[in-house]
Amino acid sequence: MAKRLLILGSTGSIGAQALDIVSRSEELEVVGLSAERSWETLVEQARAHGVSRIALVEVGAAARAAEAWVDGEVLSGADGLVQLVVDSGADLVLNALVGSAGLGPTVSALGEGIDLALANKESLVVGGELVTALAEATGARLIPVDSEHSALHQLIAGEEAGGGIGVARVGTVERLVLTASGGPFRGRSREELREVTPEQALAHPTWNMGGKITIDSATLMNKGLELIEAHHLFGFPYERVDVVVHPQSIVHGLVVLCDGATLAHMGYPDMRVPIAYALHYPERVELPVPALDLAELGSLTFERVDEEAFSCLALARAAASAGGTAPCILNAANEVAVHAFLAGRLPFLGIAAVIDETLEQLGSSPVHSFDSLYEADREARHVAEDAVLAHA
Numbered sequence: 606m607a608k609r610l611l612i613l614g615s616t617g618s619i620g621a622q623a624l625d626i627v628s629r630s631e632e633l634e635v636v637g638l639s640a641e642r643s644w645e646t647l648v649e650q651a652r653a654h655g656v657s658r659i660a661l662v663e664v665g666a667a668a669r670a671a672e673a674w675v676d677g678e679v680l681s682g683a684d685g686l687v688q689l690v691v692d693s694g695a696d697l698v699l700n701a702l703v704g705s706a707g708l709g710p711t712v713s714a715l716g717e718g719i720d721l722a723l724a725n726k727e728s729l730v731v732g733g734e735l736v737t738a739l740a741e742a743t744g745a746r747l748i749p750v751d752s753e754h755s756a757l758h759q760l761i762a763g764e765e766a767g768g769g770i771g772v773a774r775v776g777t778v779e780r781l782v783l784t785a786s787g788g789p790f791r792g793r794s795r796e797e798l799r800e801v802t803p804e805q806a807l808a809h810p811t812w813n814m815g816g817k818i819t820i821d822s823a824t825l826m827n828k829g830l831e832l833i834e835a836h837h838l839f840g841f842p843y844e845r846v847d848v849v850v851h852p853q854s855i856v857h858g859l860v861v862l863c864d865g866a867t868l869a870h871m872g873y874p875d876m877r878v879p880i881a882y883a884l885h886y887p888e889r890v891e892l893p894v895p896a897l898d899l900a901e902l903g904s905l906t907f908e909r910v911d912e913e914a915f916s917c918l919a920l921a922r923a924a925a926s927a928g929g930t931a932p933c934i935l936n937a938a939n940e941v942a943v944h945a946f947l948a949g950r951l952p953f954l955g956i957a958a959v960i961d962e963t964l965e966q967l968g969s970s971p972v973h974s975f976d977s978l979y980e981a982d983r984e985a986r987h988v989a990e991d992a993v994l995a996h997a
C-alpha cells in the first residue's frame with residue numbers, strides 16, 4: 606500500500622522538489638497540500654496529483670482558490686492548516702514551511718502521532734525540547750530533510766546497534782561535524798561585507814533554495830540554526846557539534862568515532878537526495894542523480910569559519926547555550942532582520958546587529974509551554990522591528 610503523504614509548503618523550493626519525487630514513485634500518495642498565498646500554483650499541483658484537500662494560510666488567497674477550484678476542499682487560515690494536518694489520515698507529513706510559522710503544524714503532526722519529515726528547521730530551533738518530547742510521547746518519528754542532518758542521520762544509523770535514530774551510542778560517535786558552503790561572501794572581511802546587496806546575497810554558489818534560507822546561508826545563521834537542529838535531533842551536547850567550511854558542498858556531514866575513524870556522507874549538492882531519503886525512509890529509491898566522480902572533482906577543501914566576519918554563528922551558539930527562550934528569540938529576530946534586508950531596509954551587517962540587540966534586551970526565560978514560545982516570538986519580533994529602525 607502506498608504511503609499517504611501530506612506536503613506543507615508545497616509551492617516552495619523543497620515542496621516542489623518533493624512533488625517531483627512523488628511523481629517518480631508508486632509508493633507515495635499525496636493526500637493534501639498547503640501554501641501561504643500562492644493559490645494558483647497550489648491548485649495546479651492539486652490537480653496534477655489528484656489531491657482533494659488543500660490549505661492556504663492567507664484568507665484572501667484561500668477564497669480565490671475556492672472560487673477557481675470546485676473539485677476539492679480549500680481550508681483557510683492558520684486553523685485551516687492545522688485542520689489539514691489533523692484530519693489528513695497521513696502516514697507522513699513533510700513540513701517544508703519557512704520560519705517559525707512551521708512550529709504549529711509540527712506540533713499538530715507529532716501530537717497526532719504522525720511521522721514528520723522535517724525541512725522546517727525553525728520548528729526545532731524555536732521549540733526543540735518540547736517538540737522532541739512530544740515526538741517521544743506519541744512515538745512519531747522525526748526524519749530530517751536538511752542535507753547535513755540527513756547525512757548525519759544516515760551515518761549515525763550505520764553506527765547504531767538497534768534502537769531508534771536520535772539515541773546514537775555516544776560512546777561510539779564522539780563528535781558531529783556540519784559542513785557549510787560558506788555562502789557567496791566566503792573569504793570576505795567584515796569591512797567588505799558592509800555594502801553587499803540582497804541580489805549578491807541571493808546568488809548562492811552551490812545550492813538553489815528559497816530566499817530566506819539563502820540569506821541565512823550568506824550570513825552563516827543557517828549553520829547556527831542547523832547546530833541547534835542537530836543538538837535536538839541527535840541528542841548531542843553543543844560542545845560536541847562542530848562546523849567546518851567546505852565550499853564545494855560535496856561532503857554533507859561527518860561523524861567522528863571513538864577509534865580515530867571519521868565517516869563522511871558525500872554526493873553532489875541536490876536536495877532531492879535528502880528529500881527522497883526522508884519520504885521513503887527506511888527504504889531507498891533510485892533517483893536521476895549522477896554518482897560522484899571524485900577524479901573529475903579533483904580536490905575538496907575545508908577551512909575554519911571566520912566568526913568575526915560572520916558573527917551570526919557565534920550569536921546562535923550563545924543563544925543555544927543560554928537555552929530557554931533564547932533560541933526562539935534568536936530565530937524571530939533573524940526572521941525580522943532578513944525580511945528587512947531583503948526589502949532594502951537594513952544593511953547586511955545590520956542582520957547580526959539586530960539579533961544581538963534583541964537577545965541582549967530580552968535575555969532568556971524558561972520555557973514552560975508552547976504558549977510561552979509563541980509569546981517570546983511575538984515580543985522578539987516587536988523588539989527586533991525597533992532595532993531595524995535603529996540600524997537602517
Ligand SMILES: NC(=O)c1ccc[n+]([C@@H]2O[C@H](COP(=O)([O-])OP(=O)(O)OC[C@H]3O[C@@H](n4cnc5c(N)ncnc54)[C@H](OP(=O)(O)O)[C@@H]3O)[C@@H](O)[C@H]2O)c1
Nearest residue numbers: 614616617618619640641642643702706724725726814815
Ligand atoms: N530550499 C532548500 O534547498 C532547503 C534546504 C534545507 C532546508 N530547507 C528548509 O526548508 C524550509 C523551506 O525552505 P524553502 O527554501 O523551500 O522555502 P520557500 O521556497 O520560501 O517555500 C516556503 C513554503 O512555505 C509556505 N509559507 C511561507 N510562509 C508561510 C506561512 N507563514 N504559513 C504557511 N505557509 C507558509 C510558502 O507558501 P507561498 O508559496 O504561498 O509563499 C511555500 O510553500 C525552511 O525551513 C528551510 O530552512 C530548505
